[in-house]
Amino acid sequence: MSEERTLETAAARAARAEALLDDELLSESFDTLEKNYIAAWRATTVDDAAGREKLFLAINVVGKVRDHLAGVVANGKLARAQLKELAETAERRKRFGII
Template identity: 70%
Template structure:
C-alpha cells in the first residue's frame, strides 16, 4: 500500500511540475534569466574570471531547475504506468479469484 501512496504522490508532483513547465510566466522567467546572464557573461572583461564563473554557474542553475522539473514529470509518468499495472494486476487477481 505504501508503494501505491508513493506512486500517487509522484504522479501528483508530476502534474504540478507539468503545470509549472507550461506556465508562460515561468517560461518567460527562465528565458529572461538565461538571456541576461549570457549577455552579462559575454560583456565581462578578460581579467574578470570570477565574474564569468559566477555567471556561468547562474546560467547552468536555470537549466538545472528546468531539468529537475522535467525529471519530476518523467518520473510521474513512470509512476502512473506502475499504478496502472498494479490496478490491472489486482483486477486480474480479483477476476480469477486469486488471493494474495
C-alpha cells in the first residue's frame, strides 16, 4: 500500500471513530456501563476479591475502548496533516516544473 493510501485510510478511520465518539447513544452506553460496573464493584462483599477484580477489569476495558477511539482520531489528524503536506509539495513541484 502506498504512503498516500495508508494516510487516506487513517483519515477515513479517524472520521468514523470521531463519529462514534460524538454519538450520544454510544457515549451514554459507555457511561452507563461504567456507572453500573462501579456500583456493582462497590456492592461486593469483603470476601469477594475475584468479583471485585473482574469488575475492576470491566471498568478499565470501557476506558480502553474510549482511549482507542481517541487514538484513532489523533492518528487521523496527523494523517490529514501529512496528506496536506504531500499535496502542497506535489503542487510546488508541478509549479516549478520538477515533475
